[in-house]
Amino acid sequence: MEFAYYVARGVNEKVSAIEVDSNPNDFIDRTKFRCMFCGIQLEFSHGTSYPLFKRWRGTAHMPHCIYGNITNQIKNSDNNKDIELLVSTILPRALMSPQQHISTGHQGSNVSKQFTGKRTRMFISSVKNLLDPKKGYYFSQNYESMQILAETGEKYYLKDLFGAQDEIIDKIDRSADKAIVCIVKGNTLTPKATIGDHVLIPLSTSGKHKNSQKFSLFIPKDYVPKNSGRLDDITGAFIVGYGIARKTDYGYQMTIFSIHHQVAVLKKYEKSNTGPAPVT
Numbered sequence: 284m285e286f287a288y289y290v291a292r293g294v295n296e297k298v299s300a301i302e303v304d305s306n307p308n309d310f311i312d313r314t315k316f317r318c319m320f321c322g323i324q325l326e327f328s329h330g331t332s333y334p335l336f337k338r339w340r341g342t343a344h345m346p347h348c349i350y351g352n353i354t355n356q357i358k359n360s361d362n363n364k365d366i367e368l369l370v371s372t373i374l375p376r377a378l379m380s381p382q383q384h385i386s387t388g389h390q391g392s393n394v395s396k397q398f399t400g401k402r403t404r405m406f407i408s409s410v411k412n413l414l415d416p417k418k419g420y421y422f423s424q425n426y427e428s429m430q431i432l433a434e435t436g437e438k439y440y441l442k443d444l445f446g447a448q449d450e451i452i453d454k455i456d457r458s459a460d461k462a463i464v465c466i467v468k469g470n471t472l473t474p475k476a477t478i479g480d481h482v483l484i485p486l487s488t489s490g491k492h493k494n495s496q497k498f499s500l501f502i503p504k505d506y507v508p509k510n511s512g513r514l515d516d517i518t519g520a521f522i523v524g525y526g527i528a529r530k531t532d533y534g535y536q537m538t539i540f541s542i543h544h545q546v547a548v549l550k551k552y553e554k555s556n557t558g559p560a561p562v563t
């Protein structure tokens with residue numbers, strides 16, 4: 284499990300396993316981690332490939348615990364490692380105003396943390412592993428009905444978080460906040476610098492693959508320097524991207540703080556003659 288409550292300081296502090304791993308001295312009493320959904324004691328573990336919270340020895344999640352039910356999905360699966368990672372992921376909430384979204388202040392950096400960790404990288408890699416090339420890179424049928432938990436306690440079918448740009452735009456339009464956490468797939472065109480020094484990477488719009496409407500990956504200007512070395516990797520490529528997608532004054536976009544963590548390449552096409560536009 285990615286998050287737990289730490290109850291040593293008299294309140295339920297929501298902490299991530301990554302936070303505990305990187306600041307061990309802030310969490311001295313290791314008996315004080317609790318399941319956010321049913322309250323049972325959890326144990327912090329460095330894990331074999333990423334830190335996580337596990338059930339305390341000899342305990343089980345309560346019958347009503349949604350997390351307990353979610354993890355039952357691991358049984359009888361061919362891709363245990365990928366499934367295990369996905370079901371132990373707790374999706375962040377998408378709620379955030381467009382102003383905060385572009386903000387370079389505190390709020391912006393908090394949101395960026397949710398999408399720039401090692402775990403995000405593993406999440407998008409696991410998603411990639413479960414897509415079926417024979418189905419046009421949608422989830423294999425076995426995984427379509429798998430559910431993931433959000434920190435609000437809501438459950439989402441994996442297939443409902445995923446789609447080509449027209450499908451994602453439809454989900455954004457139907458959402459109350461006009462913003463959703465999702466996974467988009469599409470073909471990238473040449474990145475463009477925008478007024479304000481942000482970078483937009485438009486997805487192609489042939490209309491043949493549920494991609495008739497405009498949609499872009501958006502790198503806020505503060506994050507452009509760290510990503511500029513990777514722009515080439517995802518130019519002219521068939522990609523999946525994981526993050527918050529929303530409708531802005533400039534169109535439908537998914538914010539990418541880190542290409543390395545949020546974008547996985549399914550196929551790379553021949554480099555175009557024009558090459559990427561210079562980005563400064």
Ligand SMILES: [Zn+2]
Pocket residue numbers: 318319320321322323344345348349350351
């Ligand atoms: Zn529980």
